[in-house]
Amino acid sequence: MKPDDLKPPTCWTLARRAERMNASVIREILKVTERPGLISFAGGLPSPKTFPVDAFAQACAEVLHEDGSGALQYAASEGYGPLREAVANMLPWDVDPAQVLITTGSQQGLDLVAKVLVDSGSRVLVETPTYLGALQAFAPMEPEVVGVAADAEGLDVADLAAKTKGARFVYVLPNFQNPTGRTTSEPRRQALVQTARELGLPIVEDNPYGDLWFDAPPPAPLTARNPQGSIYLGSFSKVLAPGLRLGYVIAPAAITSKLLQAKQAADLHSPSFNQRLVAKVLRDGFLDRHVPTIRALYHAQRDTMLAAMEREMQGMGVNWNVPEGGMFLWARLPRGMDSAALLSKAVEKNVAFVPGAAFYASEPDPRTLRLSFVTASAEQIDIGMKALAAAVRENLPSQAC
Ligand code: PMP
16 A cells, blocks of 8 residues: 555546636625624525414424324425425416426426426526526526626516527516516516527526515416416525525426426435425415415515615715615615625625625626515614715715715
8 A cells, every 4th residue: 555645646527617616606606695793785584584484384294193104205307296296386377287396495496497408518598697596507507698688677688689599588576676676677578488489599588586475466477378388496495495495497298298298307306395385384374364465574674774874875975776676776875886896895784785796697797786685684684784874975976975
C-alpha cells in the first residue's frame, strides 16, 4: 500500500450540466437573514400562521388508523388516486384525473418539463423578469434562455412572436408573478394564447399563487383556453404548506407519459403519506374555508407594507407596484442605484430584501428589488421599511438628491 500522499489525486470531472448549476441567490441571502433581530422581506416563505396544523394532526391520525401500512408503502408514480381526482375537480376547466401527475412540489414539475422538452441549445422563452427557481431548473438542460419583454400587463406579445422561432416553450406566470407580483391582464392573456396558437408555441403556465387574490379572482388560466397547447403547474405550497412538497402537472396525454417516465427516474413517486394527508384535508371543501383566511391576512400585510412605503420612501424617487394578490411587491430604486450594493447597507440596518438582478435571464435591471410582505409582522414591516428607507436615503447618488 502506497502512503496517501504518493497516490494520484482522484480525478473528479464535473458534467457540463453541473457546471451550469449555481446556488440560488435567495437561499444565500436567507442564510444572512437567519441572524437574530434581522427583519426579512427577502424570503419567499408563506406565513406559518396560515398552516392548518390542527387539520393535519387530525388527518394524520385518520390516515394511519384507516390504512397505515398503505400510507407508508411505495405507491404509484402518477400519484394517489383520490388526490388526483381532487386536483382535477379544483381546476376551472375539464380535466380528467388521469391527466394529473402529482409532483414533489411544482419545482419538480419545472425540472421534469425541462428534462422532457429541452435539449442542449434549445430555446426557452421566459418573462422579464421571471422566477429564479425556474431558471435554476432549466439550466442543467443547457437551454438558450431568452427573456421576452414585459410590462405591468404581462408579456409583450409582439416581442414574444419575434423570438418564437425554434423555441420549445414559453414559461409564464400569469398570476401575482414571482418576483414582480404582477398579473397578466385579460386582453394580454387572449393575445398571448392566440399568438401561441398561431405560431404553434407551447405554453408552460406556472400558477402557485393564483388562489391568493385580494379583491377579485384573476382571469381564467391560459391552459383553460388552450389545454392541448399548454402544460399547467400547480402547488399545495401556498394554500396548505410548502413542507408537504406536493404539486401537480396537467399536460396533454403524450407529454404526461414522458413526464411520468422522467418522474419515475427522479424519485419513483411523491410521498404517499403526504398525498393521503392532503386528500383527507381537502375533503368537505376545506380550501373554500381556509384560503379566504390566507387572502385576508396577506391583503392586510400588503396594505401595511404599501402604507409604510408611502410614509417612508417619499421624495426619494423609489417606485413600486401594487400587487393584486400573492406574496411579493416589486420596487425600483432611483437612477444610479444598485440594489445588490444596497443590500449590504440594509443588512447593517437589520433589514433584507432580494436584489432583482437574479430574476433576469439576461440584461438585469440592477435598480430592482423584490419585497415579500407576508412573513414579517405588521410591526416588523413598519420598522423594517423605516430602516430600508434610511439605507436608501444614505446611499442616494448625489444627482438624485
Ligand atoms: N413556481 C413559482 C413561481 C414559485 O414561486 C415557487 C416557490 N417559490 C415554485 C414554483 C415552487 O413551489 P413548490 O415546489 O413549493 O410547489
